[in-house]
Amino acid sequence: MALIAWLSACATKTSAPPPEPAPPPEAPAPPKPNIHPAPRHRPDVVIQPDTTPPKPRVAPPEVARERDWLGLRPTRVAALREAHPTWDGRGVLIGILDTGIDPSVPGLVTTSTGERKVLDLRDFSGEGSIALEELRPHGDSVTVGGRRLGGFGRVAALDADGPWWGGVLREIPLGDAPAADLDADGTVADTLAIVVVRASDGWALFADTDGDGSLANETAVRDYLAAGQTFGWAPRGRAAPVAVAANFADRTDRPGLDLFFDTSGHGTFVAGIAAGNDVYGVRDLDGVAPGAQLLGLKIANDAHGGISTTGSIARGIDYAIRFAERRRLPLVLNLSFGVGNEREGQARIDALVDSVLAARPELVLVVSAGNDGPGLSTLGFPASASRVLTVGATVPASFVPRAANDQIAAFSARGGELAKPDVIAPGVAYSTTPRYDTGDEIKEGTSFSSPHVTGLVAVLRSAAAQTNRTLDARTIRHALMITARPEHGVPFIEEGTGLPDIEAAWRWLESGRSAPDVEVTVPGRAGPGAAFRWRGLATPADTIQRFEITRPGGAKRVTFTLRSNADWLIAPRTVTAGGGTTLVSLRYRAPLIREPGLYTGTVSGWTADTLAGPAFRLVNTVVVPRAAASAEPIKSARLEPGGVRRAFVVADSARPFIVRVATWSGLQSAIAALHEPGGMPFRDGGQLQAGADSGAASFRVDGRDVVAGVYEADAVGLPFGGATVSMRVDHAPFRIFGEAQTDRVVALLENVGNAPVEAEVRLLLTGAERRDTIAARGGDIVLVPFTAPAWAARAVVDVTMDPRQWARFTDFGLSAIDADGRILAKHPLNYAIGRLQVPLPRGHGDMPLRLHLLPGLADPRSTEPWTVVATVRLYADSAISLNTGAGESHHLRLGPRESLAARFERSPAPWTLPGRSEPLGVVVALAGGEAWTREISLGPAAAR
Numbered sequence: 037m038a039l040i041a042w043l044s045a046c047a048t049k050t051s052a053p054p055p056e057p058a059p060p061p062e063a064p065a066p067p068k069p070n071i072h073p074a075p076r077h078r079p080d081v082v083i084q085p086d087t088t089p090p091k092p093r094v095a096p097p098e099v100a101r102e103r104d105w106l107g108l109r110p111t112r113v114a115a116l117r118e119a120h121p122t123w124d125g126r127g128v129l130i131g132i133l134d135t136g137i138d139p140s141v142p143g144l145v146t147t148s149t150g151e152r153k154v155l156d157l158r159d160f161s162g163e164g165s166i167a168l169e170e171l172r173p174h175g176d177s178v179t180v181g182g183r184r185l186g187g188f189g190r191v192a193a194l195d196a197d198g199p200w201w202g203g204v205l206r207e208i209p210l211g212d213a214p215a216a217d218l219d220a221d222g223t224v225a226d227t228l229a230i231v232v233v234r235a236s237d238g239w240a241l242f243a244d245t246d247g248d249g250s251l252a253n254e255t256a257v258r259d260y261l262a263a264g265q266t267f268g269w270a271p272r273g274r275a276a277p278v279a280v281a282a283n284f285a286d287r288t289d290r291p292g293l294d295l296f297f298d299t300s301g302h303g304t305f306v307a308g309i310a311a312g313n314d315v316y317g318v319r320d321l322d323g324v325a326p327g328a329q330l331l332g333l334k335i336a337n338d339a340h341g342g343i344s345t346t347g348s349i350a351r352g353i354d355y356a357i358r359f360a361e362r363r364r365l366p367l368v369l370n371l372s373f374g375v376g377n378e379r380e381g382q383a384r385i386d387a388l389v390d391s392v393l394a395a396r397p398e399l400v401l402v403v404s405a406g407n408d409g410p411g412l413s414t415l416g417f418p419a420s421a422s423r424v425l426t427v428g429a430t431v432p433a434s435f436v437p438r439a440a441n442d443q444i445a446a447f448s449a450r451g452g453e454l455a456k457p458d459v460i461a462p463g464v465a466y467s468t469t470p471r472y473d474t475g476d477e478i479k480e481g482t483s484f485s486s487p488h489v490t491g492l493v494a495v496l497r498s499a500a501a502q503t504n505r506t507l508d509a510r511t512i513r514h515a516l517m518i519t520a521r522p523e524h525g526v527p528f529i530e531e532g533t534g535l536p537d538i539e540a541a542w543r544w545l546e547s548g549r550s551a552p553d554v555e556v557t558v559p560g561r562a563g564p565g566a567a568f569r570w571r572g573l574a575t576p577a578d579t580i581q582r583f584e585i586t587r588p589g590g591a592k593r594v595t596f597t598l599r600s601n602a603d604w605l606i607a608p609r610t611v612t613a614g615g616g617t618t619l620v621s622l623r624y625r626a627p628l629i630r631e632p633g634l635y636t637g638t639v640s641g642w643t644a645d646t647l648a649g650p651a652f653r654l655v656n657t658v659v660v661p662r663a664a665a666s667a668e669p670i671k672s673a674r675l676e677p678g679g680v681r682r683a684f685v686v687a688d689s690a691r692p693f694i695v696r697v698a699t700w701s702g703l704q705s706a707i708a709a710l711h712e713p714g715g716m717p718f719r720d721g722g723q724l725q726a727g728a729d730s731g732a733a734s735f736r737v738d739g740r741d742v743v744a745g746v747y748e749a750d751a752v753g754l755p756f757g758g759a760t761v762s763m764r765v766d767h768a769p770f771r772i773f774g775e776a777q778t779d780r781v782v783a784l785l786e787n788v789g790n791a792p793v794e795a796e797v798r799l800l801l802t803g804a805e806r807r808d809t810i811a812a813r814g815g816d817i818v819l820v821p822f823t824a825p826a827w828a829a830r831a832v833v834d835v836t837m838d839p840r841q842w843a844r845f846t847d848f849g850l851s852a853i854d855a856d857g858r859i860l861a862k863h864p865l866n867y868a869i870g871r872l873q874v875p876l877p878r879g880h881g882d883m884p885l886r887l888h889l890l891p892g893l894a895d896p897r898s899t900e901p902w903t904v905v906a907t908v909r910l911y912a913d914s915a916i917s918l919n920t921g922a923g924e925s926h927h928l929r930l931g932p933r934e935s936l937a938a939r940f941e942r943s944p945a946p947w948t949l950p951g952r953s954e955p956l957g958v959v960v961a962l963a964g965g966e967a968w969t970r971e972i973s974l975g976p977a978a979a980r
Contacts, residue, residue, distance in 0.1 A: 091474040097316040100466040104434045105478070106309065106323060107462035107488060110442050112539045113324050113495065124148050125325025125494040127501050129155070129365040130310050131356035132487075133349060134372055135342050136298030137307045137332035138470040140266060140279040143315035144307055148327040153313065155363075157260045157281040157296045157332040158355055160348040163210075163339065164283075164295035166203040168232060173200065180204065180229035187252030191242055194235040194256060201232040201290055208857045211339040214472040215299040219247060219269035220277050224858075228269060232284075232291055238262060239284035239291050246272045259284045260296065277472035300338040301473040302483065306372050307332070308468030310487035311494070315468055323467070324491020327498060329365075331356055336373070340849040340890055341864040344373065346815030347896025349418075349846055350388055357396065366497045367399060370490035371424075372483035374406040374416030375847060376716055376867040378839035380453040381563020383417035385846045385894040393423040393509065400425060400493045400509045404486035405457045406449035408722070408866070410680050411711030411748045412529065412634075412657065413452030413568065416866070417846075422555065422564045425493070425513050426456045428531060429463020429485040431678065431755040439755070441523055443678030444531055446707050446723075446752040448482055451529035452715065455556065455566040455655040458513065458532045459520050461485040461492075492516065492538050499542060507545065514551035515541040518649030527636035528655050529566065544649075552643070552651035555586040559619075566655035567622075570684075570713070570746045572629070573658065579624045583654045584617050585641070591615040594643060596651060602637025604628035605656055611641065622654065632662045632669070634682050659684050661746045662765075664691065664788075670763035675706055675753035682750050683763055687713075687737070689744040690771040691788065692968045697724075697751050698732035700760035707752040708733035708763075713745030716867045726751065726761065739772040739959075739970030766966065769793045770930065772959050774972030776942075781918065781974055783938045783959040787930040795963040797938040798925045800915035801945060803828065804953040805973050806908045810889065814899040819853075820887040822908050824876050827947040829913040831874040833887060835865060837904045842868040844900065849890030854883065909956055909971075918943060918957070942974070 100106065108114040117124060126149055137144065139154040147153050159165075171178050177186045181204035191200060207224040210216035216224045231242045231251065240256040245267055257267045260281040268276020278297050285292035298304050307330055308315055312323035333356060335348035353369065360367035377383065393399055405428040406416035419426040428449065430442040445463045463485035466477050493512055500507045519541045522534035558565035559582055567581045587594075593614040598607040606623040622639060629635045635658040640650035661684035662669060669683035687693060697708035708726040710718040717723070719741060724733035735749075751761045770793060773784040787793050804825075812818050824831055835850050848865040852874045863872040876883065887906055917924040918940040926938035945955050954975025961968045 094475055094477045095466070097318040097321050100477070101318055101321040105466035106312070106315070106321065107432050107434070107465055108322070108324065109434070110430070110432055110462055111488065111492060111536050113492070116495070116539050116542065120499065122502060123495055123499040124327035125311060125491065125498045126327030127366070128325065128328045128494040128497045129331055129360050129363070129367050130325065130328045130490060130494055131331040131333055131367060131369045132303055132307050132310065133333045133335050133352045133369060134303030134306050135300045135336045135338050136296060136303045136334040137330065138279045138298050138304045139332070141304060141308070141468045141470060142317045143312040143468045144304070144330070146313060147329060148313050151329065152264060153311070154330045154332055156359060157334070159283050159294040159296045159334040160351045160355070161334050161337050161345050162294070163337045164205070164297060166205060166230060166293040166295060168201040168203040168290050168293060170290070171200045171202040171231065178202065178231065180231060181227055183227065183229045185229060185231070185244055185249060185251055187250035187254070190251045190254060191231055191233050194240060195233045203230050203232070203293065204228060205230065205295060209339060210299055211859055214277060215301070216339070217277065217472070218280070220271065220274055230293070232293060234291070241282055241293065243267060243269065245269050245276070248272065257282050275471060278470045296332070296334055298338070298470055300342050301469050301476070302342060302372070303332065303334070304470050305467045305479055306370065306483060306487045309465050309484055310370060310491045312468050324488055325494035325498070328491070328494045331359060337849065337890065339859060340851050340888065341862045343847040343849040343864045343890060344892045345847070346891065346893040346898065348892070349385060350894065350896050353392060357399070366501065368490055368493045368497065369399065369401045370487050371401060371403045371418065372486045374404055374419050375865070376406070376408055376414065376416050377420055378714065378842045378868045380413065380420055381561055381565060382843045383420065383894070384844050385418045386421040386563060388894055389418045389421045390423045397508045397510065400512055402427060402486050402490040402493060404482035405429070407447040407481050408715065408717050409448045409450055410446050410709055410750050410752055411715050411717070412450050412659070413715035414449040414711065415451050415454050415456050416449060419456065420454050420563055423509070425489060425516070426458045426532070427482060427486045427489045428457040428460040429480070429482040430460050430535065431464050432462045435464050436677070436756045439677065442535060443755050444524055444526065445480065446678070446709070447480070451566060451655070452657055453566060453568040455528065455564045455653060456532065458517055459489060459536050460531045460534065461488040461536065489516070489536065492536055495538060496542065496545065500545070505545070510553065511545070511551040514649065515544045519544050528638050528653065529636060529657060547647070549645070549648045553588055553591070554652040556652050556654060557584045557586070558582070559584055566657065569658045570661070572660040573624060573626050579626050581622045581624065581656060583620045583622070585611070585613055585620060585652055586617045587613055587615055589615040596641035596643060598639050598641055600637060600639045602635070604635060605637035605639060607639040620654065622656065624658065629658050629660060632660045632684065634659055634684070659746060661686050664688050664767050666766040668762065668764045670751060670761060672700060672760055672762055674758065674760050675751060676758045677753045678755055679753045679758070680750055681761065681763070682748060683765065685747050685749065685765050687742050687744060687747050688771060688788065689742055690739045690773060690970065691742060691768050692739045692772065692970065693737050693742070693765060693767040694966065695735040695749045696732050696764045697726040697749070698762055699726055699728045700762070702728040702731065704728065704757070704759035705754055706759045706761050707754065708735070709750040709752065710735040711748040713743050713747060716869070719869065719871045739968070740972070768961070768968040769963060770795065770961065772961060772968065772970035774957070774959050774970060776972070776974045780942055781940045781957065783940070784935060785928060785930060785938070785961060786935040787933055790932045792932065793930045793963060795928050795930070795961045796925050797928055798960045799918045799940040800958050800960060801918060801955060801974070802915045802958050803909060803911040803956045804945070804949045805956040806950070806953040808906045809903065810906055811901060811903045812891070813901045815891055815893055818889040820889065820906055822885055822887065823950040824880065824883040824885055824910060825948060825950050826881045827912050828876055828910040830876055830911050832909045832911070833872040833874060834869065834907040835889070835904050836869045837902070839868040841902055844893055844898070844902070845891060846894050847892035849888065849892070851888040853886045853888050860885070910950070910953070912947065915958070916946060
């Protein structure tokens with residue numbers, strides 16, 4: 037992202053079931069004084085002294101503390117902590133559902149009271165699952181995975197009779213260096229051997245951590261829950277790049293072993309924001325709740341894009357609940373995760389999460405809104421669940437010179453069909469990283485605003501415990517929302533109620549008020565619904581919008597006063613509701629919302645106690661798009677830093693179009709974004725940097741990719757400087773079709789306008805295409821082999837599924853893997869369609885590859901069938917023109933609404949097509965100074 041680049045220049049297979057948590061102490065210990073001990077490594081964490089020069093950090097941690105790069109000032113955490121030093125999350129457990137946590141990082145070792153920071157690390161992703169086989173030692177040596185290890189007497193000392201077990205961890209499937217270079221030797225081609233033995237106190241493993249071929253000097257590593265141990269591989273005298281923990285389980289015929297590690301750094305970074313204490317050994321460089329303890333719940337496969345795996349979210353939540361209950365610890369969960377909604381409110385993971393939270397009213401689950409902004413209706417699931425606390429992102433002023441206020445981040449997902457996010461919080465931060473990730477201590481994303489709010493909840497729970505108050509999740513959420521600061525003057529669907537103020541939230545909680553139990557829905561739609569209309573008001577009936585407000589059965593009748601914040605949005609003065617569901621009808625003033633643009637308004641419902649805040653909100657959005665005609669929807673408009681200008685345009689299927697965003701001056705820059713109907717970022721890249729003239733951002737939408745409906749095009753000001761921008765949208769004057777026949781190929785142009793059009797039409801042979809329909813069941817991994825022939829310069833893979841099917845998933849990994857198992861490219865599906873760009877090395881020859889499809893279903897027990905279509909397109913480095921019989925192009929003159937065909941002779945491809953592939957071509961129609969295109973298959977089955 038532009039902000040991070042600028043700052044740098046200036047300075048998710050089933051895992052083994054976990055052991056049951058240990059029983060709690062007889063009574064909770066009283067809070068300890070806040071002594072701010074210097075971070076230290078526990079003696080049972082195997083960390084070797086490192087003689088190599090350390091990599092420089094992006095900025096010294098002392099600078100981060102001085103500049104508040106952990107963001108404690110915007111939400112007034114620093115002020116609350118100064119007044120109440122012990123209200124720092126102590127006595128509270130935070131569960132981090134993520135890619136893992138590296139507990140050896142300074143800042144994640146102890147709490148502010150000197151207690152162990154990370155109580156347990158548990159893998160639910162299956163990424164670290166180790167297949168174990170019984171070993172047959174030979175004297176003092178044993179062979180594991182083809183590697184001979186000496187010093188077996190060290191193992192036999194724990195169990196002289198066996199059986200003993202062995203397995204290997206291969207680096208190649210874990211991804212790229214340095215994260216996957218677990219033994220720090222500069223490659224990711226190693227196979228690391230592990231020996232498992234049952235000791236008197238449970239299972240233990242041995243690994244040749246220093247690579248000397250012997251286990252004689254190695255330490256036995258127990259399950260992390262039992263012993264708090266980690267280990268790591270590295271040459272003697274060097275520190276391991278990442279700490280690894282063991283998860284053991286008893287199975288019928290052998291032990292179960294999962295290795296826990298964070299090879300993306302994401303979860304470690306999240307943990308530091310929520311609860312880091314004296315980060316990197318710097319006193320008072322803390323996360324939001326430095327006194328809280330952590331539970332690391334790995335739900336994501338890092339190598340394939342940090343994707344959740346089947347049931348991992350559900351199983352991680354269940355484990356955290358049981359763990360906290362057995363220890364009598366208040367629990368807060370953080371889920372910095374989400375994928376795009378195809379059908380808002382209908383995702384299975386939303387229903388699962390809501391059911392868990394309904395059964396445990398004390399549990400707060402904080403979820404990141406997602407990073408598909410700035411478009412509307414981009415909020416992902418499970419942030420769309422009704423009972424979670426959903427968090428969007430800001431760019432803190434501390435990162436932007438001369439900025440007076442925090443700004444909403446361009447990447448932060450917005451609501452639309454959902455009345456979300458609930459609040460926003462700092463989404464750019466300096467935090468903890470594993471050793472291999474040194475130099476990347478500043479990251480951005482709603483992933484990092486979510487743990488900030490998780491820390492706020494932990495602080496409130498800690499304060500409540502120390503003042504003998506009992507708080508449920510609904511009350512905490514309400515307190516944070518109604519006391520937040522809506523400083524940005526933007527609609528609820530962009531920032532929720534604004535930036536939380538923890539001091540104000542605590543004052544509200546001290547007042548003893550209760551949070552109203554009111555659920556808002558739109559008839560016929562699930563989830564925290566909002567009224568959302570993409571195409572304006574088509575009929576008089578569209579001027580009436582109904583909402584349902586539901587209160588618990590038996591609730592007393594209450595009269596709510598209704599207030600609208602928009603002149604086009606009319607509400608009745610009051611509504612009276614008792615237990616059950618009450619219908620509320622709002623009216624839109626059609627004359628006030630005729631011009632193309634965005635109209636948003638909220639009706640809030642208030643009781644007589646106005647200091648309690650609104651009991652509910654009825655959120656309304658109407659989009660009035662422009663017709664599918666060339667236009668300049670934004671003309672020399674001033675963009676303030678972080679500001680957004682939006683344009684909505686109707687697109688026709690098979691009709692290409694271009695969106696251009698340019699700044700007024702070469703000294704200015706902005707962000708341009710394009711979103712497809714429904715909110716999905718444009719499949720060939722949703723954001724571009726926009727400059728002046730030739731530096732303008734251009735989105736070219738091929739006729740094959742056009743989705744009929746309303747696209748949203750946005751211009752966004754950079755956080756550190758505004759710009760004057762213009763936007764132009766140009767549609768082709770015709771729709772383009774192609775049809776392959778036995779001896780020829782026909783390109784058909786259909787004039788959509790009332791004026792004549794002239795076009796020069798060519799047909800180019802560009803490569804090959806193969807399409808597979810893949811049917812599978814449950815969470816089964818599917819490998820689809822294909823070959824990239826020597827002539828192919830690049831490959832593009834599209835995977836699509838029925839949007840109704842998408843609601844069953846939490847993720848769907850899409851990767852391309854070579855014959856050695858190396859991941860060449862990865863791009864998980866975030867919607868029901870995913871596009872993967874696969875780079876091919878020069879001179880690669882005929883290259884066998886595999887598509888790796890890794891489905892993540894919400895339900896751990898799901899064995900339901902699923903179907904996807906995978907299309908592999910291979911492109912040559914140059915295109916070849918097909919002949920018309922009289923040249924290489926046809927000149928067509930199309931009258932108004934006329935369709936004409938251009939015919940081209942079929943000729944064999946000059947290259948060998950891989951198995952089951954068909955020739956791939958593109959129709960190019962030159963008209964009005966633009967080249968309009970549509971890709972088509974030239975196979976015998978291709979049709980218009």
